[in-house]
Amino acid sequence: MSMSLRRRSGHGARLGAAGLLTFAALAGTGAAHADVAAPRALPAGCSGTSPITCHYAVAPGNYDVTVSLGGAASAGQTEMWVEARRLMLPATRTAAGSVATYSFTVNVRQPEGQPTGQGGTGNPGLNIRFTGSNPQVSAVSVKPAPQPLVAYLAGDSTVCDQPSAPYTGWGQVITTAVRPGAVIANYADSGESSGSFLSNAALFPALLSKIRANDPVFIQLGHNDKQTSASAYRNNLDTMISRVRAKGGVPVLVTPPVRRLFDGNRLTPTALHVNGVGVNLPAEMRAVGTAQRVPVIDLTAKSKALVESLGTSASAQLFLRSSVDGVTDNTHFSQYGATRIGELLLQGIREQRLSLAAYLR
Template identity: 80%
Template sequence: MACARRGRRGTRLGAAGLLTLSTLIGTGAVQAGAATPQALPAGCSGTSPITCHYAVSPGNYDVTVSIGGTKAGQTETWAEARRLMLPATSTAAGAVTAYSFTVNVRQPEGQPTGQGGTGTSGLDLRFGGSSPQISAISVKPATRPLAAYLAGDSTVCDQPAAPYTGWGQMITPAVGPGAAIANYGDSGESSGSFLHNSALFPALLSKVKADDPVFIQFGHNDKQTSASAYRSNLTSMVTQVRAKGGIPVLVTPPVRRLFSGTRLTTTALHVNGVGVNLPAEMRAVAAAQRVPVIDLTAASKALIESLGPSASAQLYLRSSVDGVTDNTHFSQYGATKMAGLVLQSIQAQHLPLAAYLR
């Protein structure tokens, strides 16, 4: 797509040995030649990882990073609370690739209630990988970007510490410049608690602009919620988002990894403790309110059952790998798979964010 073509471009160091970007904050340059050590951009320190901090106010920022330099490298790019912006990218010695994205900066930078820590004010970037190489960084305020808001629980949120990973942290590499993911997901939230906590839905709603999509996923923590209360909570969020000119999108919850033989149990499929089939209720609200629905329950069910009880374990947390066994929360790999299912539906339904996907 056009935004993907705008997001990357390759270049090599010229005869003068200097690569520059027009920058507001964090200007850096790279000198060619083995005899000259590569200088880090302003605001950055370390070698592996390289960490960079910029004292900006909350808001949305267009960021361009020049990956590569005088040495061959492999670089991953992360922003704020473990949001992956660029998977591991290899560059040859002397080659530099400019990569652009838009970052939503908040405080707290991860979960809105501060679970897992509040992070630091401003914008934080982290460059990992086997041999990270950074030549220059540009940060500037974004001009009227599309903001895609995420309302959800621990399977969605910006989890501050590995191995737990929300799919909202893994959707970001697919989003090109001009659109930012504003993840207001928070651990332990039900549809009702999220709706009424001033740090969550009211805070999200206050920032929604015309045509901003708001993706709403709840179910994991609605274990005792009645059908009528669940429908009422979802309908209230849909109505309020619409009143601000935003575009609500309902997302049915991804399945838990709970098998009976080769099939997932009703608990895995979010039939709750009082017998309410939560995904079915969400689909009914979507039909009644005429809003798009991403059926992540059905898509994740098909994926997990196709893998079976053994192979599907890698999508969740395993004691042998992660130090904990958890059949609800995702590993980074699993969150990436869930993000891919969400992205497929966004593209298939031509939802507002689709135009910005790489």
């Protein structure tokens, strides 16, 4: 994923020709410097060894978080997660006696995961968890963020902060790609259609109340519009677009990623979101985007190309497999799959030259 991290010294890692980096390519990135090769006490608010957990009693809002990893006599390998399984830093190595420092902007809300509380409401305040084969944390700083660009996500279970592995939404992994000064606020919720997301007070109305001028709102709904008519679907999208614009926000339509349902070596109409009453939902969304002059990221087309290029067998790794995950599910993503779909979403943000693109690592 396009997730190389800004170094504290201000020198960003260079992106490859495609502008995307894998998790493996990120290991060991960061501003490292020699340090005393001796064990360090954990920062205030942190406890444990593997994982190391930290809690800060802050009110809901957006916070600039800076962490320093390493500093111990042995090499470290650390991942950083916040709130309900939002990945901020993929597995990162630090050499013995060195420290690497990273900065992020983090959205804190209650409930901390899915807005309707599916999977639990979590704990008030900011929760950080450092995992990995040998997690090491030498410093943590948490400060209110001064009016960051907030990118809101309106979506379903393929987007949301899934509370339990192996299920992973793309919205909870693209967070590693966003530089300080911008933040992802993920209001996606499992099981929501365009109509239910629009009407539930915890979802679109709650999101709408927080939008400030120029905040982008990414709208990916369609998986659960299985019996929605074309006119109802378009009306729901039109309503969200007009209300976001009325608040000064910038709506962005995202067509739903495909399901893994093959007929031979091609995906079926159901996989491509032609619903039970014959409505081609991605086509309807594209038409709304054209009519309303709203940017459209065609995640259906992008994910179709990816899944079909991998074929019936290899594409299974993007989704949930019984042999690996204990469940077979051709709609929801593994962490690897969410990462690959997130790459496509980030690619679309760059292609459309959206405001968030300036904050991508």
